[in-house]
Amino acid sequence: MKDIQNRQNLELLTKVFYDKLLLDDRVNYIFTEVAKIDLEHHLPIITDFWEQSIFHTSGYKNNVFQIHQTLNHKEKLSAAHFDVWLDHFYQTVDAHFEGENAEKIKTRALSIATILKIKLQ
Numbered sequence: 585m586k587d588i589q590n591r592q593n594l595e596l597l598t599k600v601f602y603d604k605l606l607l608d609d610r611v612n613y614i615f616t617e618v619a620k621i622d623l624e625h626h627l628p629i630i631t632d633f634w635e636q637s638i639f640h641t642s643g644y645k646n647n648v649f650q651i652h653q654t655l656n657h658k659e660k661l662s663a664a665h666f667d668v669w670l671d672h673f674y675q676t677v678d679a680h681f682e683g684e685n686a687e688k689i690k691t692r693a694l695s696i697a698t699i700l701k702i703k704l705q
Contacts, residue, residue: 586681587684588683588685593680594634595627596680597634597677597680598627598630598634600676601672601673602615602626602627604675605669606623610665610668611669614659614665619658632644637689637692638689652700653703661704666697667697673690674690
């Protein structure tokens, strides 16, 4: 397996990851019923976020905390929700990539999930 090397790799990662999330009844309703995301619109934005996080580009302009805080007002985001999200994220990364950037993205995901869990309590 190769490492995460470019935006195309991140596009694959986010697509497969969200496909897994949307099949999981523990969290899928948050995306489909509460946030009502349009996946075709959402995936490039999420890819921008990860591209900025891993490759230090400047394409992502949203406030991650504010987005999740607004969502949390609609549906309480529990520690269990974040754990499911993180588990699927790790599994998706590990199934497709290995290397420095794969480890970096998992570390960033853990950091984000941990901070959001603490701030949204």
